[in-house]
Amino acid sequence: MNRAKNAPLSPKLIPNLGLKSRNTFGLEVSAERAFEITQPDQIPALMDEIARNQWAWRVLGGGSNVILPPVLSGATLLMNITGQEVTQEDVSDTYLLVGAGVNWHELVQWTLTHNLPGLENLALIPGTVGATPIQNIGAYGVEVAQYIESVTAFDTQSNTFATLSNKDCQFAYRDSHFKQNPNQYIVTEVLFKFPKAWQARVHYADLAKYFADQSNTDQDPSPQEIFDAVCQIRTQKLPDPKVIGNAGSFFQNPIVSAEQYNTLIEKFPNIVSYPDTAGKRKLAAGWLIDQCGFKGKRLAEAGVYEKQALVIVNHGEASASDILNLARQIQEAVQKQYGVTLDIEPNIL
Structure with a gap:
């Protein structure tokens, strides 16, 4: 993982930080105490401090799936753990470890340029990688759970890091073990598994219609073509958070x-x-x-x-x-x- 070199074990404290740019609704929000998390090792000591001071706390990634009040009291952990690297490859699969603070859409683009197809149906979903297993994001006939091998997270109940397998995550429609147990886990890394035997998934109505209108052949579209189609469809149907x-x-x-x-x-x-x-x-x-x-x-x-x-x-x-x-x-x-x-x-x- 390309984590920040020589990152301090004590995360940077930013008092009274405005978060309008860090939530896609563009709400005027102020965090009483914001802590920038750039590596997992910063979390245990910070959680001890939070417990000692009895602060309320929450984790904020890209702010794409939250509704925030005007003031966030206590501690707000800004999840900025970045980097991705292939950790293992065998005959059938490639494994990619990704930091929780990586931008999701940028990761989808990265996987395609590095010949790791599979996530193309999930293009243009706003937010960060760490939020994807919590919500089990899905679109156009694909859920991220299909590609998650395991999730590493800090367990605030046992005060240790834990690695949860795909089965442990208890994925369901827009649901997971993490969502059912709020504030227990702080996701730090996600390990993705990409089968080398890729299959186009274009059965979802919007995609099926798009390729029926576009294609002059019986060949399945490529991963890049599916990515481009999803981006075009989403752009036509959904507003850009940067605009509204x-x-x-x-x-x-x-x-x-x-x-x-x-x-x-x-x-x-x-x-x-x-x-x-x-x-x-x-x-x-x-x-x-x-x-x-x-x-x-x-x-x-x-x-x-x-x-x-x-x-x-x-x-x-x-x-x-x-x-x-x-x-x-x-x-x-x-x-x-x-x-x-x-x-x-x-x-x-």
Whole structure:
């Protein structure tokens, strides 16, 4: 790993740090005590100090999946562990160890230039590598769990570093052992496993349509072509956080039983859904929200994106309260009309 050379064991303390540029909603936020983490060895002593002072604490990576209050009291750990290196290679697989502070989209680009395909469907997802196993990010028919071999993290309960296997991580749809046990683990490194027998995954509706329209041959698209397609599709559908603040998909696609789905489709024949596990059906949250009339709607400085109802945006000076009030209205409307509960995807701090 290309970690910072001679990085101090005591992380740099930055008092009253403004975090507007470190959360993709662009919220005005101040961290009472921010600590820059550039190597894993800095964490144990810092956590001892946090415990002694009884500070509240949290870890902040790219700030792409959080809703932050105006003031973060206590300690905020800025995850800046960088670097990636191939640690092992055999006949069937290549293993890549990546620091938790590495930008996710830049990593996807790096893997393609180094002939390690697999993550191309997950291009342009904002955030850092350390957040990916927590949320088990997914897009266009691929979840990151399919490529994670193990995760190294500091366990704040045992005060030791632990390596969790893919099975230990208990990955599920937008879920993991880390998400189910908040504030227990501080992810420092992720080990990815890339099979050399690569297969194109273009069955997801948007990708299938894109290549059906573009292709003049029966050959599967290359990893780079899939990457380019995903970037184009996402850019057309989702707003750039650098232009207008947002956290991407704000609600999870709800999963319902076959019985509930059959009841819904009788009443709403055009409802958009996808197959899930046996006896389950995944509903398109964006469609539900759009049908309730929220696309383009604005509440104070928060609004629903005009091109994609699944995205809540900051029109300039929105607060966490503005965003959550709008989200609550959406949840109540969808529940009333469809009897379906929408779960918020970003973490609320």
